[in-house]
Amino acid sequence: QVQLVESGGGLVQAGASLRLSCAVSGQTFLAYSMGWFRQAPGEEREFVAAITRGYDFLNYGDSVKGRFTISRDKAKEMVYLEMTSLKPEDTATYYCSAGTTRTALISGQGEYWGQGTQVTVSP
Numbered sequence: 188q189v190q191l192v193e194s195g196g197g198l199v200q201a202g203a204s205l206r207l208s209c210a211v212s213g214q215t216f217l218a219y220s221m222g223w224f225r226q227a228p229g230e231e232r233e234f235v236a237a238i239t240r241g242y243d244f245l246n247y248g249d250s251v252k253g254r255f256t257i258s259r260d261k262a263k264e265m266v267y268l269e270m271t272s273l274k275p276e277d278t279a280t281y282y283c284s285a286g287t288t289r290t291a292l293i294s295g296q297g298e299y300w301g302q303g304t305q306v307t308v309s310p
Contacts, residue, residue: 189213189299191283196304203273207304209266209283220289221259221266222246222297225279225306232295235281236268239289246293250276273308280305 195207207223222237236257237246245257256269266283280303286292 189219189285191285191299191301193281193283193301193304196281196306198307198309199273200309201274203308204269204271205273205306207268207270207281207283207306209268209301211264211266211283211285216259216261216264217241219285219287219299220292220297221257222284222286222292223257223266223268224282224284224295225277226282226303227279230279232282233279234293234295237289237293238266244289246289270306273306275308275310278306278308 190212192210217240220239223235224232225235226232234248235251238257238259254272259266282303283301284297285299286297
């Protein structure tokens with residue numbers, strides 16, 4: 188079992204930056220590719236970013252490319268999402284996910300999910 192706990196969400200103004208964190212526990216940190224998804228009310232869940240176990244491959248959703256950066260810290264067993272130039276359309280609940288394969292993770296089929304953290308961006 189893997190436990191994922193997100194934190195760092197909040198209410199910010201458009202143009203601001205925010206860093207989300209995901210604490211990973213339960214199994215070997217490097218056994219999983221890690222990713223972030225988001226879901227706004229009434230919308231489908233959307234892929235945001237992913238990073239592979241070997242740190243060698245990063246993926247980003249088209250709507251966040253150039254603004255968001257995913258990273259992971261082996262020593263702290265944490266995954267981060269640095270968000271800059273935030274827009275009102277970034278408002279959503281953000282979820283951390285872990286998957287044994289990058290393909291499964293990016294398609295939303297990760298084995299483990301956190302409870303989510305709310306990000307609200309005001310105009």
